[in-house]
Each structure stands twice: as C-alpha cells, then as structure tokens.
Amino acid sequence: MMKDNKSANRLPGKAITDIFSAVAVLPEADRILDHPAKNKFYILDRCDFDVDIVTGFFTSAKYNHRPDLISKVNLKRRPNPKAIEEGESEKTHFAIISLPKEAIMLLEAKGGGISLGPLLRYLTRYTPNGAHLEADLFAGTTFVKKLQEMVRATSVNVYTGQTFVNPTFGLDREMPEVQDDVIVTFRAKKRSSVKKYINKIYANLSGSPYTYPQNLDTPLRWTIPPLSE
Numbered sequence: 001m002m003k004d005n006k007s008a009n010r011l012p013g014k015a016i017t018d019i020f021s022a023v024a025v026l027p028e029a030d031r032i033l034d035h036p037a038k039n040k041f042y043i044l045d046r047c048d049f050d051v052d053i054v055t056g057f058f059t060s061a062k063y064n065h066r067p068d069l070i071s072k073v074n075l076k077r078r079p080n081p082k083a084i085e086e087g088e089s090e091k092t093h094f095a096i097i098s099l100p101k102e103a104i105m106l107l108e109a110k111g112g113g114i115s116l117g118p119l120l121r122y123l124t125r126y127t128p129n130g131a132h133l134e135a136d137l138f139a140g141t142t143f144v145k146k147l148q149e150m151v152r153a154t155s156v157n158v159y160t161g162q163t164f165v166n167p168t169f170g171l172d173r174e175m176p177e178v179q180d181d182v183i184v185t186f187r188a189k190k191r192s193s194v195k196k197y198i199n200k201i202y203a204n205l206s207g208s209p210y211t212y213p214q215n216l217d218t219p220l221r222w223t224i225p226p227l228s229e
C-alpha cells in the first residue's frame with residue numbers, strides 16, 4: 001500500500017501500479033538498483049499492462065563472485081572466464097493488481113531472485129514525494145500447515161480495520177485521526193508459545209473450520225515477527 005506521509009491515509013492502489021508504468025519507460029541505466037553490500041543488482045526488465053493488472057519480471061545478478069569451474073566428468077578445474085562485474089541472470093516473475101486502497105502482488109520465490117525487502121527499496125526510489133510504501137504478507141492456504149511445522153510461535157500481528165475494534169472498546173463512530181489499519185498483537189510469555197491460539201484466531205477470522213483450510217478468499221493480512229525459533 002502507498003500512504004500519504006502527512007495524513008497516513010492510504011492512496012489508491014493505482015498509485016503503485018503507476019510506479020511500474022513510470023519505471024518501465026526509463027532507460028535501462030536508470031532502472032538499476034545496486035546493492036554493493038551484497039554485490040548484487042536488480043532491474044525491472046519487463047512489464048506488461050492490462051487495465052489494473054501488471055505482469056512481468058525483475059532480473060537480478062550477483063557480481064564480484066567468480067569461483068573456478070569444475071568438470072563433473074573428470075573433475076578438472078579451470079578459471080571462470082566471466083568478467084568480475086558479471087553475474088548469472090536470475091528472473092523473478094510477478095503479477096500485481098490495483099484495488100481501491102492497496103495493490104495485491106504475487107511474487108515468485110527464488111533464492112537468487114528479488115525478495116520483498118529489496119523490492120520495496122527498489123520501488124521506493126520511484127515513489128512520489130510525500131508518500132511511502134508499506135507491505136504485509138498474506139496468510140495463504142498453507143498458513144495453518146506451516147504454523148504446525150514450527151516449533152514455537154512467539155508473536156503474531158493481526159491487521160484489521162476500525163470496524164473490528166470499535167465495538168470492543170465501546171466506540172460508536174469512526175476515528176478519522178487514527179490510521180486505517182489497526183494492529184492487534186499477541187505475544188507469548190517467556191519460553192511459551194501462542195501457536196495454538198493463532199490457529200484458532202485464524203480459523204475464526206477466516207471463517208474456516210479449525211482445520212487446514214482448502215480454500216481461503218478472505219483478505220486478512222498477518223505478519224509474524226518472528227513466528228518460530
């Protein structure tokens with residue numbers, strides 16, 4: 001989501017897809033984000049536009065890394081011929097759709113590709129002055145399954161709206177001075193876990209039975225900082 005710095009209100013999701021439109025027409029040299037600390041760079045390499053949907057891919061590469069080559073057949077080694085500023089090209093595909101107050105993105109998960117953190121840093125370079133970007137991860141259909149695989153859950157944030165908390169605190173009207181998102185945090189006591197409670201809360205809010213959900217179409221955002229040890 002993109003938020004206005006002064007009011008903290010969300011801007012239309014189209015403001016985010018407009019960033020991709022603006023970057024896509026820039027020269028290649030102006031589309032590169034270098035990360036010297038990791039010897040890695042990223043570039044928005046392709047964008048296709050269809051009404052409110054943008055698809056395409058980022059290309060990333062790790063440079064200053066030139067280990068010798070070794071043959072599987074005879075184990076002979078030889079120097080790597082690539083230039084030190086070159087790196088293996090990795091594509092990370094994405095699709096993003098703009099909604100009235102946010103945009104939803106599907107981002108390919110790849111070890112050598114661009115992840116959420118670098119992606120936000122990349123887009124921030126082209127975000128209009130007076131605004132900033134924020135992002136949350138959606139709870140997908142494997143949320144409960146992954147939760148059960150974890151040893152211990154120490155904390156979870158549930159992002160919801162004012163309409164959820166107003167009855168809880170006896171408020172009968174909207175709070176224009178308060179940000180759109182309200183965060184409810186559940187923290188475990190020392191050496192304890194809130195895993196079983198997260199499971200129940202998730203099932204209740206998603207409208208799913210207290211089992212692994214096969215289908216979920218509920219726009220709940222969860223962040224888990226961190227969910228396991």
